[in-house]
Amino acid sequence: MKVALTVNGTAFERDVEPRMLLAYFLREELGLTGTHVGCDTSSCGCCVVLFDGERAVKSCTMFAVMADGHEITTVEGLAQGGKLHPLQQAFWDCHGLQCGFCTPGMMLTSVAFLKKNPHPSEGEIREALSGNLCRCTGYQNIVKAVQQAAGELAAEPVAEPVAVS
Amino acid sequence: MFPARFDYLRASSTDEAVAALAQHGGEARILAGGQSLIPAMRFRLARPSVLIDINAIDDLRYLRETGGSLLIGAGTRDAALETSELVTSGYRMIADVSVLVADPVVRQSGTVVGSICHSDPAGDWGVAALAGRAQIVVRGPAGTRTLSADDFLVDSFTTALAENEMALEVQFPRPSEHTSGAFAKLERKVGDFATASAAVQLTLDTSGAIAEAGVAIGAVGAKALRVSEAEQLLRGAKPSKDVIRAAADAARKEADPGSDTRGSAEFKKEMAGVLVARALVSALERLGVGGMA
Structure with a gap:
């Protein structure tokens, strides 16, 4: 079945089985391995991508065919022109990662969250990230990173994440 | 896989x-x-x-109040409810569910109607539908029909939907000024299915007695269960710790869970009672009746 979609601003078309899950489509058909597969059962959140720029979805629990005609943003699409997205910079600055496995999902979940809630409290950040698991950091620095990014994004709106280049 | x-x-x-x-x-x-x-x-x-x-059917994506009921279309995602002023102000029990069902990311995809159609005994929306006396509108080749949640939820993963029917909408009657409710859930972690859950909705009459009660429990039987005995005990009673305890006992009796990794059958039965009591206390608090804990 033909799937035509936009990923990080670039149009792709592939012929896949309807049962192919979006996470595997991104990784294996498009080579975008920044989207990780962890629990593979929609519990851990490390496969989160952005759907049509607003909705955070666990891509292990969505079929690629469901994304036909839609726009997906993965972690590879966050940086713009060689400059890290404020969330990426904040994760770097605040040591919001250790092994990095959960990080793409944490960041994409946060992108969607900060669009809806640009000035979140610490509690709201923890709640928003409660569907994303991290086994290294104890979450402290992830929360700090999202707080830092929220401040920067609110102060200086950046362009929508689009093309990798 | x-x-x-x-x-x-x-x-x-x-x-x-x-x-x-x-x-x-x-x-x-x-x-x-x-x-x-x-x-x-x-x-x-x-x-x-x-x-x-059905994700491309925009007509099914709505959340509105019409004819004294909250109407939730089959395309409406859970996340739409938690940010809805209509829900958070007028439908307290539903508002509780909207922030406890699944996790914040899953709620951006999952739908209320889909959850009810799945009829997982540990799902949250079936329990809410029973306590809130919701109705489900379904459509087939012959037209539409409306079923009560009691009739719709038949068994584990089984509903009254015929093979050629789809659910279009769930309708929750608007709680009156003297009606409130609450949902309580025990879960091992955010996003897990309930170990046990309870939803209640109470209406007080002008004398402060309970005029109407909806009580349902989840994850403790083959499907979401209405606790009719608790409802009967509550109806006509003045709010008291005793009647709350009696309603909780009725829930323990009604619960028929199996043992699994989330707990033993005995533990889950106990929790069904505890959660009904907690939900009743919280519903009464919301109605201005304190001191029940």
């Missing part, structure tokens, strides 16, 4: 979805948020040979 092979159809209208169901019957399933169906397919617990995707 990937699901077994299936054919994928994207419906652009309800007419199209119903026509596809008529054509494929029992082989087909409606795909909305997919947050229950896709995992079930991956575990091969469900093996539809055709999926009819």
